[in-house]
Amino acid sequence: MSYHIPSDNQVEIALKKILKENRTIHSQKKLKQLVVKELNTKKKTFGVSESRLRKIAINSNYVKLEIHSREGDPRRLLAKCPVCESILKRVRNLTIWGGEVTIELSCPNCGYWTGKKKRIPTRYVFHLKKK
């Protein structure tokens, strides 16, 4: 079976409708199922990857993304955001005691941030953004 690839616009319309009806979707997998169900017709079966769906959601103005994560290896180097692949920004913080510098990385696009123990995203929750 071959899948049709929906346009960004088609995905956005489906996404908006689903979030308006449900307010919150508790996983990326569930969101994908709902979007595909919304897009499918009797003649066409659509396919969209979870990472593409997530990026479209982040770039829309009606989705608030909640990122659940676990602690990862502090030695792991992160150049790009693991959530949306934007370039991460370095943020330096001074600790209150002794002025030791800790470095954090943050994403200007999706709100992901991490300290020394690299946060690895494990689950995404999608909320309808309140106006």
Ligand SMILES: [Zn+2]
């Ligand atoms: Zn990001």
